[in-house]
Amino acid sequence: xxxxxxxQRPLASLRVAITGGTSGLGFALLSQFAEAGASVAFVAxxxxxxxxxxxxxxxxxxxxxxxxKKDDIYPLATAIAGxxxxxxxxxxxxxxxxxxxxxxxxxxxxxxxxxALPRSRPIGVGAPMVRARRLxxx
Numbered sequence: 001x002x003x004x005x006x007x008q009r010p011l012a013s014l015r016v017a018i019t020g021g022t023s024g025l026g027f028a029l030l031s032q033f034a035e036a037g038a039s040v041a042f043v044a045x046x047x048x049x050x051x052x053x054x055x056x057x058x059x060x061x062x063x064x065x066x067x068x069k070k071d072d073i074y075p076l077a078t079a080i081a082g083x084x085x086x087x088x089x090x091x092x093x094x095x096x097x098x099x100x101x102x103x104x105x106x107x108x109x110x111x112x113x114x115x116a117l118p119r120s121r122p123i124g125v126g127a128p129m130v131r132a133r134r135l136x137x138x
Contacts, residue, residue, distance in 0.1 A: 012037040015084040019067045020094035022049040029091060034060050041080040041087075043067060043094065067094050 016033045020026040021042025033040045034057050041061035044050050054062035061083040065072040081087055 010036055014038040014089060015087050016040045016089045016091065017080045017084070017087045018042045018091045018093055020044060021062075022046065022053045024093075026091070026093040027053065029093070030060065031057060039084050041083050043076055043080070067092070 011033060014033070014037075016038045018026050018030050018033075018040065019042070021030045022044040026042065026044075030040055030042050030053070039059075040057075041063065042050075042053065043063045043065050044053070045064065045066050047064045050062040050064050054060055061080070063076055063079055065076040067073060067076065
């Protein structure tokens, strides 16, 4: 019986975009998708962290921007879709609630939570993701 010694890449055909990809859950997802063979692009606000993350995870595509800023959304979506040849999965993980680990929900100011979770969308689905989704779905 022959054994295949090649590394299995179960997600090799998946194209993934992750917002907030340089720390916490976003970084963990980025690392796991890249390790599983997916083509992964990520966005974060801090240029130094984007560069360091992309260097530490060869083959990933890092972009500097803020998905909470309307003027950043279209250029980011276009650049990400172009770098991956389209996007199959968008993970909108970006937040400005503070450094990781986040404070307990009970310790988060109502105004900060309200800003992070737009009232016009279900919890966890922000308006920037809805706008970007139109560009990512190919």
